[in-house]
Amino acid sequence: MAGIGRPAGIGFTFRGQPLRAPAGEALAAALLAAGIRDLGGGHAAVCLIGTCQQCLVRVDGRLAQACLVPVRDGMVVEPA
Template sequence: MAHDLRIAGIQRPAEVSFTFEGQALMAPAGEALAVALLASGIRRLGEGMDPARPRVALCLMGVCQQCLVRVGGRLVQACITPVQEGIAVTRA
């Protein structure tokens, strides 16, 4: 967990646990999944057509679709999907 990437001194909701590719992580409930993954040091969300250009959280506002991941087997945009207790996230 790399919470040192979050700004200190801001009150946030209680943290919840979730997994990414089987790795246990924690993040404030309701935080955008892409932000939670970035704060945990996870940058590569999937592979594009060219392996040298992985899919990452790019626009962080739901426009580009580069942050697609699977939550419970369903494709979602990580930048507009809130973190919830117990969700299992995998690369798309």
């Protein structure tokens, strides 16, 4: 299956897997575009607007909602 056509963007990791996304894109959107549906809490659906907290992850060691965090070069993302 062909992926979504997107600019090469910047690099970050999720569970040690290197990924790329356009700078500033919401982290949850970047993970969804990469085919990642489970962010670690067993929840496949997220609201993408910051109300449900189903996308809670650790970004560079700090808890954050993936839908509210813009992708930054070199960020390290792990399940919460």
